[in-house]
Amino acid sequence: MKQIIKLNVNGLDYEIAAEPNETLVDVLREDLLLTGVKKGCDDGDCGACTVLVDGKAVPSCCMLAIDMQGKKIVTIEGLEKNGVLNPVQQAFIDQFAVECGFCTPGMILTSVALLNENPDPTEDEIRDALRGNLCRCTGYAKIINAVMAAKEMLKEQRKAS
Amino acid sequence: MPDYKVIGKSPLRKDAYEKVTGKAVFSADIHPKGMLYGKILGSPYAHARIKSIDVSEALKLPGVVSAITGKDCPDARTSGYIHDRHILCKEIVRYMGDPVAAVAATSPETAKAALELIKVEYEELPTVFDPEEAGSVGCKVVIHEGLPKYDHIEFQGVWSSLEADRPNQFIHRKIIHGDVEKGFKEAEYIIEGRYELPRAHHCALEPHVALCVPEADGTISLYASEQAGMYHRYEMAEALGIDVSKMHFVAPHLGGGFGGKVGIMVGPIACMLAIKAGKPVRLEMTRDEVFISGNPRSPGIVYLKDGYKKDGTLVARQIREIINSGAYSTHTTVLVSAGVYGATGTYRCPNLRIDATGVYTNTPPTGPYRSLGSEILTFAIESQMDKAADELGIGKIELREKNLLVDGDVDPIGQVTYDNGTMACLKKAAAYLDLDEPRKPKNGPWAYGKGISTGNKFTAYWDTGTVAYCHVYDDGYIEIRTMHTEMGQGATTVLAQVAAEEFQTSYDKIKVVWADSAVCPYDEGTYCSRGTFVNGNAVRLACQDAKRQLFAVASKIMEVPADKLATCDGVVYEIGNRDNFRYFYQLFEFGGYLREGGTIIGKDTYLMTFEEDDRETGQSKDLITFYSYGALAFEVAVNEETGEVRILKSGGWYDMGQPINPKLVELQLEGAMCMGVGQALFEEMLFNKDGKAINANFRDYRIPTMLDVPKNDALVSGFAGQPHRMGPYGAKGIGEVSLVPVMPAISNAIRDAVGIEIKEIPLTRERILSAINAKKAAEKATAAAVEKKIA
Numbered sequence: 001m002k003q004i005i006k007l008n009v010n011g012l013d014y015e016i017a018a019e020p021n022e023t024l025v026d027v028l029r030e031d032l033l034l035t036g037v038k039k040g041c042d043d044g045d046c047g048a049c050t051v052l053v054d055g056k057a058v059p060s061c062c063m064l065a066i067d068m069q070g071k072k073i074v075t076i077e078g079l080e081k082n083g084v085l086n087p088v089q090q091a092f093i094d095q096f097a098v099e100c101g102f103c104t105p106g107m108i109l110t111s112v113a114l115l116n117e118n119p120d121p122t123e124d125e126i127r128d129a130l131r132g133n134l135c136r137c138t139g140y141a142k143i144i145n146a147v148m149a150a151k152e153m154l155k156e157q158r159k160a161s
Numbered sequence: 162m163p164d165y166k167v168i169g170k171s172p173l174r175k176d177a178y179e180k181v182t183g184k185a186v187f188s189a190d191i192h193p194k195g196m197l198y199g200k201i202l203g204s205p206y207a208h209a210r211i212k213s214i215d216v217s218e219a220l221k222l223p224g225v226v227s228a229i230t231g232k233d234c235p236d237a238r239t240s241g242y243i244h245d246r247h248i249l250c251k252e253i254v255r256y257m258g259d260p261v262a263a264v265a266a267t268s269p270e271t272a273k274a275a276l277e278l279i280k281v282e283y284e285e286l287p288t289v290f291d292p293e294e295a296g297s298v299g300c301k302v303v304i305h306e307g308l309p310k311y312d313h314i315e316f317q318g319v320w321s322s323l324e325a326d327r328p329n330q331f332i333h334r335k336i337i338h339g340d341v342e343k344g345f346k347e348a349e350y351i352i353e354g355r356y357e358l359p360r361a362h363h364c365a366l367e368p369h370v371a372l373c374v375p376e377a378d379g380t381i382s383l384y385a386s387e388q389a390g391m392y393h394r395y396e397m398a399e400a401l402g403i404d405v406s407k408m409h410f411v412a413p414h415l416g417g418g419f420g421g422k423v424g425i426m427v428g429p430i431a432c433m434l435a436i437k438a439g440k441p442v443r444l445e446m447t448r449d450e451v452f453i454s455g456n457p458r459s460p461g462i463v464y465l466k467d468g469y470k471k472d473g474t475l476v477a478r479q480i481r482e483i484i485n486s487g488a489y490s491t492h493t494t495v496l497v498s499a500g501v502y503g504a505t506g507t508y509r510c511p512n513l514r515i516d517a518t519g520v521y522t523n524t525p526p527t528g529p530y531r532s533l534g535s536e537i538l539t540f541a542i543e544s545q546m547d548k549a550a551d552e553l554g555i556g557k558i559e560l561r562e563k564n565l566l567v568d569g570d571v572d573p574i575g576q577v578t579y580d581n582g583t584m585a586c587l588k589k590a591a592a593y594l595d596l597d598e599p600r601k602p603k604n605g606p607w608a609y610g611k612g613i614s615t616g617n618k619f620t621a622y623w624d625t626g627t628v629a630y631c632h633v634y635d636d637g638y639i640e641i642r643t644m645h646t647e648m649g650q651g652a653t654t655v656l657a658q659v660a661a662e663e664f665q666t667s668y669d670k671i672k673v674v675w676a677d678s679a680v681c682p683y684d685e686g687t688y689c690s691r692g693t694f695v696n697g698n699a700v701r702l703a704c705q706d707a708k709r710q711l712f713a714v715a716s717k718i719m720e721v722p723a724d725k726l727a728t729c730d731g732v733v734y735e736i737g738n739r740d741n742f743r744y745f746y747q748l749f750e751f752g753g754y755l756r757e758g759g760t761i762i763g764k765d766t767y768l769m770t771f772e773e774d775d776r777e778t779g780q781s782k783d784l785i786t787f788y789s790y791g792a793l794a795f796e797v798a799v800n801e802e803t804g805e806v807r808i809l810k811s812g813g814w815y816d817m818g819q820p821i822n823p824k825l826v827e828l829q830l831e832g833a834m835c836m837g838v839g840q841a842l843f844e845e846m847l848f849n850k851d852g853k854a855i856n857a858n859f860r861d862y863r864i865p866t867m868l869d870v871p872k873n874d875a876l877v878s879g880f881a882g883q884p885h886r887m888g889p890y891g892a893k894g895i896g897e898v899s900l901v902p903v904m905p906a907i908s909n910a911i912r913d914a915v916g917i918e919i920k921e922i923p924l925t926r927e928r929i930l931s932a933i934n935a936k937k938a939a940e941k942a943t944a945a946a947v948e949k950k951i952a
Contacts, residue, residue, distance in 0.1 A: 036183015
């Protein structure tokens with residue numbers, strides 16, 4: 001039986017009807033049409049469906065939508081603010097960290113969560129934090145470069161403010 | 162190098178912004194009004210006769226709109242070079258997972274529940290899984306009884322070839338150069354080996370998707386994650402039995418392909434469901450369906466026999482290859498037929514014979530994987546050459562250099578080698594590895610080793626034609642239209658660079674419209690590393706045609722002969738008198754039309770030249786348009802107690818002619834090296850004795866994570882080579898060759914470390930450890946025997 005649930009996604013409140021066993025990824029993609037959330041395995045193994053829930057990067061295919069009430073959800077669509085990209089997004093562009101783009105939203109959101117928690121990660125720490133996000137195209141090197149570059153951009157921003 | 166404006170620079174990707182914001186549209190992101198969700202029912206048996214199928218209970222489930230079986234599908238078989246497959250099985254299922262029915266419903270859950278209500282009765286048939294048994298003379302299990310009567314399609318130099326006494330073999334490709342028997346008689350040292358590569362999966366992150374929209378006018382629109390461009394549109398129209406003009410095909414962004422999205426898989430089933438329902442149907446493969454039915458790389462077995470002179474000159478080489486295509490031939494026919502060039506494009510050999518065969522088994526169908534079989538033969542050749550070097554007492558680099566084809570040499574298919582940069586690549590790889598440095602001593606259980614390999618990948622032989630359009634707008638923008646697909650390789654960026662260079666204008670002024678058959682002209686698609694070369698050339702020609710039209714218009718207005726005009730930055734100017742110029746808008750009327758001729762749309766075809774090869778020997782003087790080449794070096798540490806392998810250094814140098822966008826090329830190289838690490842060390846699809854896939858998910862079939870690949874300072878890549886005389890600005894393809902040498906280079910490094918050659922990929926911990934233990938046991942037995950003798 002479908003129930004009405006309330007979700008806060010990218011700063012907006014939504015009321016939607018969802019089955020109790022419906023996963024967050026399906027609600028985001030099929031009901032809210034936030035298709036920047038990708039579905040690569042539906043099993044928590046690939047990281048493509050990563051979203052931020054209260055600032056933590058989680059695979060949305062392993063979360064029930066009904067359990068997400070009262071939490072703040074951010075998808076890739078919610079990162080760009082007033083036409084300005086999040087530094088991680090900008091760094092992914094600048095550093096050529098994008099190929100097919102299917103892992104990119106999850107990769108970026110996991111990086112955002114990492115840099116919130118640890119503003120100055122080493123290469124090893126980045127690799128450890130992003131180990132659950134699979135990429136088949138890039139070999140990861142330029143993704144590391146992007147996170148490193150984003151980290152520097154954020155440092156500059158903090159200095160400036 | 163000429164001073165280019167945009168070529169050889171690395172402007173940012175055209176599609177980067179949309180991809181980092183989640184705005185890029187992939188097939189599964191499209192959600193038309195009234196869309197239904199499709200699901201496929203696969204066979205639970207590897208080989209069986211369908212006695213009956215009943216979908217009536219499924220149709221009664223609320224929310225189910227259509228359910229189809231083989232009976233609803235066209236009688237004509239289709240797919241690939243041998244039309245051996247119905248859209249859904251009609252009488253026989255040939256692998257576990259073979260689609261027998263499909264449903265469309267208002268939700269994915271309902272569709273899934275409906276599958277369980279479909280009743281199918283089967284009569285099991287005997288199976289054959291082993292490719293050598295399947296390909297044997299008089300094999301009792303025959304997978305396609307009707308094979309000789311199927312339609313066999315000859316296309317671009319690839320044809321099937323049956324042998325009456327081998328019922329499951331569908332192609333036998335031969336290369337015969339010189340006299341291999343005579344060669345072995347001349348040889349002073351002969352070495353033989355059997356090498357095996359497994360069923361490895363592309364694991365593109367995006368699962369295969371097809372969305373079919375039956376339009377009001379009867380057109381069938383298909384949005385699908387498909388690499389094969391306009392070719393796919395024709396294939397689909399044929400499969401559905403509809404007019405090509407009624408088939409509208411769009412390939413939105415593809416989330417990776419690597420060869421796994423070539424050929425019709427979910428597309429026809431989605432279309433049959435949608436036509437029956439009269440509503441749009443989206444059919445997404447689940448990850449386990451991708452693993453099973455997504456046409457992973459064909460497993461290959463290679464018997465390799467080499468004959469050398471004592472000085473290391475290769476005088477004879479004989480190869481027998483057995484490729485396991487699984488239950489259907491798909492595009493394995495071309496993998497078998499063209500994979501042979503992996504063994505003919507790098508080394509000189511006066512006497513060479515290849516017998517490459519493709520066979521059916523009751524395993525899921527397979528197909529091309531980023532290098533089209535070149536990697537299978539290269540693994541065998543490069544592994545065995547390393548061993549031969551040691552046994553001949555010649556340096557590994559020296560042995561390779563001695564036998565490398567250099568410009569002017571006749572290669573083993575009879576073609577004269579030109580623009581071959583392997584030597585330059587090999588020298589760089591050897592320097593990176595510092596082979597003269599003394600071997601690192603063992604450190605506890607860790608033994609150290611270095612390995613090297615060369616590799617090549619041919620591209621697109623035969624008379625492949627590709628078309629591009631170039632639309633010149635009054636505001637100075639240039640729009641390129643191509644049916645080429647963008648699957649991450651950066652085609653839209655590279656083609657925009659080519660157009661910008663042709664018009665000497667800013668890269669930002671180029672728009673690329675791609676992969677929509679309603680507005681784009683013919684291209685076969687994104688495979689075989691052909692995009693940059695073939696489409697780049699087509700774009701150049703289309704731009705040149707557009708410029709001719711532009712100058713003809715400007716000539717009248719400017720009263721300057723057209724051949725005295727040139728363009729840059731959105732103006733046409735008089736050569737030698739830059740002050741006499743017109744902006745593009747000054748050549749057009751308001752609204753962007755011309756007073757005569759309508760508008761400016763350049764178009765042209767790029768056609769490759771060829772000389773048909775001899776069917777018995779595969780010899781031709783002009784067959785392969787180009788090879789890309791590379792050499793790769795790995796240093797590894799192997800733990801002799803656990804079998805673990807750590808990559809300490811990896812460096813690859815490649816000749817892809819002039820890199821158009823060096824950063825994008827680097828991405829391809831780094832990506833392939835890491836993909837190759839997974840393939841070399843742990844990737845393999847496994848089946849139980851009934852033919853059931855037992856690791857069809859990312860937990861059990863692991864692909865490299867960030868923790869499994871070389872760290873940034875240990876992942877080095879670069880270019881070595883020269884512009885190709887026919888490439889657009891001298892460019893060649895790079896996507897596939899970058900993977901070819903990875904497996905042998907890693908395998909050679911492991912052999913160097915532990916002194917054992919393991920001829921079977923992947924080199925898992927278990928495999929390495931058991932080889933080490935076997936070696937230790939053998940040494941112990943020898944020592945004991947010696948002791949006994951002494952006693």
